[in-house]
Amino acid sequence: MRIDVVTIFPGYLAPLDEALVGRARRAGLLDVRVHDLRRWASGVHKAVDDAPYGGGPGMLMTAPVWGAALDEVTASGDDDAVPRLLVPTPAGAPLTQRRAAGWASEPWLVLACGRYEGIDARVLDDARRRMPVEEVSLGDYVLAGGEVAALVVVEAVSRLVPGVLGNPASAELDSFAEGTAGLLEAPAYTRPERWRDLDVPEVLRGGNHAVVDRWRRDRSLERTAAVRPDLLDALVARHGAAAFD
Numbered sequence: 001m002r003i004d005v006v007t008i009f010p011g012y013l014a015p016l017d018e019a020l021v022g023r024a025r026r027a028g029l030l031d032v033r034v035h036d037l038r039r040w041a042s043g044v045h046k047a048v049d050d051a052p053y054g055g056g057p058g059m060l061m062t063a064p065v066w067g068a069a070l071d072e073v074t075a076s077g078d079d080d081a082v083p084r085l086l087v088p089t090p091a092g093a094p095l096t097q098r099r100a101a102g103w104a105s106e107p108w109l110v111l112a113c114g115r116y117e118g119i120d121a122r123v124l125d126d127a128r129r130r131m132p133v134e135e136v137s138l139g140d141y142v143l144a145g146g147e148v149a150a151l152v153v154v155e156a157v158s159r160l161v162p163g164v165l166g167n168p169a170s171a172e173l174d175s176f177a178e179g180t181a182g183l184l185e186a187p188a189y190t191r192p193e194r195w196r197d198l199d200v201p202e203v204l205r206g207g208n209h210a211v212v213d214r215w216r217r218d219r220s221l222e223r224t225a226a227v228r229p230d231l232l233d234a235l236v237a238r239h240g241a242a243a244f245d
């Protein structure tokens, strides 16, 4: 999978050289390219922003700069490959495990990191004429820019790309994953068996996998009911009482 990230702060994406994503890049599983948006800005100041029409606080990133950048980045694929453009924004649809899993099957993603008060809306309108475009929110809070969101999206997607996780079973038992039926994952334990005055639950120290699976399912249900009852409602809506089997 190829992932391009366009930003005015390329240094913010340095963590993509580290850990899981860094290893996957060096293994040739991911082709991650970070581009400085100012490459496409003109003038001595390499301006990328201007005042919003209609007034209002702050500045917007301009269409000509983003248009030139996306034209070049999205034209650099094999043959006439077309990427999916992902744009982090508080005004986007929520990032979910299901969306990340879908994107993990894509051959090519481009992430556009906005700053200031955002990007001129015509940039996305124009891009939609040539490629799929999705706006994605990390949650109901506002960051200073899209770079942190891009790091989150790249990591959430990359770990689902075949071969990136050492043990693909890990992803199946993630919270929100199909393997946990969209529930939160159960509490987990490792050695030592006793730590301070706290013991690993007896059931996990036995060898009965059916009993362990049931225990984990019950703890998942309990945790989900306590922390995310909305997920439980969705599960019951989908499966009825069988959701608790």
Ligand SMILES: Nc1cc(-c2cccs2)n[nH]1
Residues within 6 Å of the ligand: 088, 089, 090, 091, 113, 114, 115, 136, 137, 138, 139, 140, 141, 142, 143, 144, 145, 146, 147, 149
């Ligand atoms: N969920 C979310 C996204 C964002 C931003 C994306 C780009 C600039 S600010 N804030 N919060």
